[in-house]
Amino acid sequence: ETGVTQTPRHLVMGMTNKKSLKCEQHLGHNAMYWYKQSAKKPLELMFVYNFKEQTENNSVPSRFSPECPNSSHLFLHLHTLQPEDSALYLCASSQQWGSGANVLTFGAGSRLTVL
Amino acid sequence: QKEVEQDPGPLSVPEGAIVSLNCTYSNSAFQYFMWYRQYSRKGPELLMYTYSSGNKEDGRFTAQVDKSSKYISLFIRDSQPSDSATYLCAMTSGAQKLVFGQGTRLTINP
Numbered sequence: 001e002t003g004v005t006q007t008p009r010h011l012v013m014g015m016t017n018k019k020s021l022k023c024e025q026h027l028g029h030n031a032m033y034w035y036k037q038s039a040k041k042p043l044e045l046m047f048v049y050n051f052k053e054q055t056e057n058n059s060v061p062s063r064f065s066p067e068c069p070n071s072s073h074l075f076l077h078l079h080t081l082q083p084e085d086s087a088l089y090l091c092a093s094s095q096q097w098g099s100g101a102n103v104l105t106f107g108a109g110s111r112l113t114v115l
Numbered sequence: 116q117k118e119v120e121q122d123p124g125p126l127s128v129p130e131g132a133i134v135s136l137n138c139t140y141s142n143s144a145f146q147y148f149m150w151y152r153q154y155s156r157k158g159p160e161l162l163m164y165t166y167s168s169g170n171k172e173d174g175r176f177t178a179q180v181d182k183s184s185k186y187i188s189l190f191i192r193d194s195q196p197s198d199s200a201t202y203l204c205a206m207t208s209g210a211q212k213l214v215f216g217q218g219t220r221l222t223i224n225p
Contacts, residue, residue, distance in 0.1 A: 004158070040123060043159075043203070043215040056212065090158050098210050101147040101166065106158030 003027065006091050006107035014115050015081060021110045023074040023091030031097040032074040033104065034066060037088040049074060050097035081114045088112075118142055121204055121216025130225050134191040138204035138216045141185065145206040145214075148180050150189045153201045153218070162202070163189065194223045 004025045013019050025032065034046040048056035049068040063085075065077040074091055088111050092104040121138045128134055136150075146167055151159035163178040165171045165187075171178045177190040187206070191198055204216040 006158075040217065042117075042119070042121075042217050045212050048212070092158075100209050101149070101164060102207055102209070102213055103149065103161055103164060104159075104213060106151075106160065108156070108158045 004091055004093055004105050004107035006110050008110060010111045012113045018079040021076040021089055023107055025072055025093040027093055027105060029093035029095055030071050031094045033092040034076050035090040037090055048097055055097055083114050086112055086114045116141055118214050119216045122219055123217045125220040127222045128194060130196060130223055132194050134194050136189040136202050136219050138187050139185055140206060144208040146209055147207050148187050149205045150178060151203040151205060159203055196223045196225050199223050
């Protein structure tokens, strides 16, 4: 497989559930990102990992917990979410954080619905 | 004031028309400017990338950057129904995160 792969593509969960989103990239990139995309809003950067180290956390509530075991894999652990957390969660990768154009390659996203 | 302003549309034009999509920004440190295209139920994909001011052409697509006016544009010539998508502008200084516009939803009618 090539590019950035996200699973699951769709997820429905209750507010008390615990679930995880998974992202895998086969591009040899060193930086990985989680973005939240809500209707009529710009993409919101949530977390950045550069060479497996977290470099950005944009005031994201603790009910979202990222994990980056290596440069190719990224997880977003979810627990006790709120209905307003329903959105499309996009994973992306780039060659390196904070370097030049920082062109991102995105996955197809995980559509999350919180009931 | 938002760092990047983009008219969300929706914008609907007939096939073959010239489409103009625009963004304005406030941060004079931005040097790298991108346009991403996002089809329904897909992630954004890079369409065009420009460094600093000037024009860049790729087939039917032309990206323009006017740093003095803090204004960027994407032109689509001979628009096709397959161009129907949401177009996102994005920009960065290079040392910081990519800042996205809200996205413009475009429909090309056959």
